[in-house]
Amino acid sequence: MIESPLHPRPSAGEASSAAEELTVADVVALVEAAAPSHLAESWDSNGLICGDPEAPVASILLAVDPVASVVDEAIERGADMIITHHPLYLRGTDRVAATDPKGRVVHRLIRSGIALLNAHTSLDAAHGGIAAALAASIGLLGAVPLEPSPADPAQGIGRIGSLPVPTRLRDFADAVAAALPDSPPGILVGGDLDATVETIAVSGGAGDSLLARAREAGADVFLTADLRHHPASEHLETGRPYLICGTHWATEWVGLPPLAQRLATAAEYGGRRLSTHVSTICTDPWALRLNTGPAPVR
Ligand SMILES: [Zn+2]
Known part of the structure; x- marks a missing residue:
């Protein structure tokens, strides 16, 4: 059974194509249904980080980390929203100036009209998470x-x-x-x-x-x-x-395709238009592994 906070809409007639889009608030509700915040650890940060709840969302990029390369991909793809596993500011902040990498992420997202939401320990713990x-x-x-x-x-x-x-x-x-x-x-x-x-x-x-x-x-x-x-x-x-x-x-990446699928299914069930894409950019900090020791004698 699909548990969805979206109400199914009549498929024919009255609804305009604009009305068939989800809003940021709808996606927040869908993610809350998939990864309920009561499952999150007390020290954690989960939820909407930036974005207007009333803004329309036709396309979502899912990724593990809210880093610059993921923002680049969202802009290139024309995504309206990014859902990451990790929060942008786990311990809070008192500034979002574009003088540091996280502030720049906030500025670029707002300039590009892209919302950012994260589901961290709530998604770790959830059914299907x-x-x-x-x-x-x-x-x-x-x-x-x-x-x-x-x-x-x-x-x-x-x-x-x-x-x-x-x-x-x-x-x-x-x-x-x-x-x-x-x-x-x-x-x-x-x-x-x-x-x-x-x-x-x-x-x-x-x-x-x-x-x-x-x-x-x-x-x-x-x-x-x-x-x-x-x-x-x-x-x-x-x-x-x-x-x-x-x-x-x-x-952690393996948990993103099932979440993307769940969002797409819930949107479809509610008669809304939504495309999802799971980023394949590896955001581990390591770019190269070399075997160590002397090179074998040829
Ligand atoms: Zn993690």
């Missing part, structure tokens, strides 16, 4: 939240589920590499590569804080990003879950 999409992308069965939300235990941070068949860690890692979008650092794998694994925990983005939770939950592998040397090394000294460390962008 980032964690659920990451679990689905690697084929987990029976995935449930790794850390259920106090507001709704059926949703929450991370997911844990099972592979259809027990698999060697190295083969599972190959499947993860194939499932994630390409990013120069790729993935790193820690643990016994020939061990058999079946129960998998995932959390898109920085997952250090969930290492103990993944162990308590009985995971054989924890797939996340941004793992640091000491937490990862000390964790592996005690054994499972083995670790697969992707990049922040890649492990």
Whole structure:
């Protein structure tokens, strides 16, 4: 069933083509339905960052980060709105002057008539959100939240589920590499590569804080990003879950196509015109990975 705050409109007759467009406020409502703000962490920032609620929206660009390259793409595509996962100002600001990169983003968006909205930990936790999409992308069965939300235990941070068949860690890692979008650092794998694994925990983005939770939950592998040397090394000294460390962008990007699809479906259900595009610009900070050590002798 489609849960949509949009009321279906009569398809014939009275509605003009302008009336069939969504507004920024409609998109805010659709994203709130997909990623309810009560699921967000208390320290987080989610919602409309810039834009006029009454402005029309015919086309939306979805991306992980609200950075200059994504604004460039939105302008090139003629998008009316950008939806990002990360907020522009997580800790607030007292100025938006175009003297720094974030201020320039605000200025360029307003000049170009482009609204910006973000859904961060609300989308991490939601049904069909980032964690659920990451679990689905690697084929987990029976995935449930790794850390259920106090507001709704059926949703929450991370997911844990099972592979259809027990698999060697190295083969599972190959499947993860194939499932994630390409990013120069790729993935790193820690643990016994020939061990058999079946129960998998995932959390898109920085997952250090969930290492103990993944162990308590009985995971054989924890797939996340941004793992640091000491937490990862000390964790592996005690054994499972083995670790697969992707990049922040890649492990979160997988949640954007389902959100785009959900918005498009809800718009269509409400008889509105909307095109969505998921940016494929990799906004990880890393542009190149090189093998280290002396070059092989030829
Ligand atoms: Zn993130």
